[in-house]
Amino acid sequence: MDIVSARAKLREAAALMRVGEMGERLADRDPSTLLARAQEVMADTYTFSKTWDMERCRVPFALPKGAYDWNVVNNDDEEWCFMLNRMDFLEDLALASLVTGEASYAEKAAALIGSWVEAHPAIVPELSTRTLDTGIRIRTWATVLPTLDAAGALSDELLERTLGSIRTQIASLRERYLPKYETSNWGSIQTLGILTVLATIGDDPESDPDWAWAKGRAESQMAAQVYPDGIDWEQSTMYHVEVLLYALRALHVLEARGIEAPLGLRGATDRLAHGLAAQMMPDGCIDAQGDSDRTDVRGLLALCAGVLGDAALARASGRTQLDAGDLFAFGCDVEDALAACAGKAGAELPLVFDGVDSGLFVARSSWGADANMTVFSSGPLGSGHGHSDNLHVTVVYQGAPVLVDAGRFTYREDSPVRPYLKGPRAHNVALLDGRSSCVPKGSWGYSDFGYPLKTYARHAGGAHYFEGALVGHDPLHVLVRKLVALDCGVWICADEALAEGEHELVSRFHFDPGVRVAPGGEACRVSCAAGELVLGSTGSISMGSEQISLDYNVLSDAALVEVRSGFAERGSQLWWMASGRVRVSPVPVLRGGSEPVDTALAEAVRFEVGADEFYTVAFFHGEAYTGVKAFACEGVSFHAKAVVVHGMGERRELTVLRA
Structure with a gap:
């Protein structure tokens, strides 16, 4: 592509996104956080604290001015380097240039792209060129290039080198594509990123050999990665979201340009969006399920509503405007579509979600901020991002998280916390003799696993029933959990175990860090933001504490309760939670x-x-x-x-x- 054609494509992209309107639209929103992040980058200082940063690091690290070492490792964690090379901080700079009208932000973004291109005359395997991060990086470049062009920050020489680098990086992605990417978010991020980039800067993307390859792979990936019930097979909400974000962007860009989308992309995107909405707690956040953080998803649901034209998603999000970053990446037309959806009366999502394929089940009393909510998880393991959480239950009382998932903390192989948080004992589950056949090994693997049986679910009026079972070994045993959740705010569960000989049935409960647990006779008093609950049981109750992680690289102290009962051959214990009244x-x-x-x-x-x-x-x-x-x-x-x-x-x- 010659420079004249390239600039014409960038200006066409800017017109489609209505970039000229964005500064005015953003004027009525508080830009302080955005500008603070942009100012950090202007000073060559980096933190990674955006909503969907996969590996957050809130500790600032400064890089030497001038030519960066793009393979630098900070925070004693290679994930820091991976975050740096995704380069989505360029979007902050481009946004800051629109908000302030100052070209210096756009010039800094252009200089950083030039620095990366100069440091990588060829793409060879190293920390800065992993395939996942390459897919993210080229999509980020395509997102900001129209704004940088409009700001006059792109010289002909830099634009030519940048487009050449994008082509080299796409060729590298094709060359290094692995079969395992068919079922990994790594694969869909790469291929959907390629489609988005080529549709943005390509003269005739549909005749491009790279287009045909990426489209074919994306069709295969969407069918393999997204279950019919709408949950991503990896069993981690954070990575469910990553696939959703790239699917949304590709779908929108292709449809806006009148280009045929990959087969199944719109259906998979719609299912992913509704699957995410089902998991949203009343405060707008998701639980830290699998390798996830406690994250507010309302902005993302608003984005889904705008792209998909879904009034029910708009109502669930409670938003009529996009987040600033989403407005920049998707354009004014999506925000207009969101506002139109939000104005439609009567649309509301279902109160129950039965994920018969994924094993994820949800029931809520309403879509209000004071709703009671139950999540029951007992499905297949998923990928290395999945945790040993079979028979896990999350409980939200009148909008306040009470029983929660313990999160992920880190991906470092040398951390003993990582495999522990992936294991059963870090979840609200039942165990035989306090241990499990599900045994994490290192950061990503397992040395053993049980056999989960399909969950039975029933909803009748304001009562919800979930029953799951896990078959373990050494000794051969079956754990069964039968949970009843009443919309009025009562939970009662029968945990059962079958195993030859004498054993102990142990049920473990991890509480949100904001919850306080104290003795209350033969029960526990559970104090949360919504009031006081009582946790009782037919078994013996003990209290303690453990650390959990609701944010990457962050540990918090949280209350822990265990309920125990001895048995021979077959045993059971009941536990319940209800208001102290x-x-x-x-x-x-x-x-x-x-x-x-x-x-x-x-x-x-x-x-x-x-x-x-x-x-x-x-x-x-x-x-x-x-x-x-x-x-x-x-x-x-x-x-x-x-x-x-x-x-x-x-x-x-x-x-x-x-x-």
């Missing part, structure tokens, strides 16, 4: 209307939520294969494995959750 008491399950059954077979607990209202939940721990098979609880007859009896005055209503 709720009166909790055991209730017999009767056989033949009068004979209380042994609690080894069935148990029931009543929750008195008001002066004249209660919910009683009954579980059977096994099959009733002898004697009279007619059972009753609270005067209501039933024959099922799990039921709820709702009492209001003299009225009784039975809900069967598990036949």
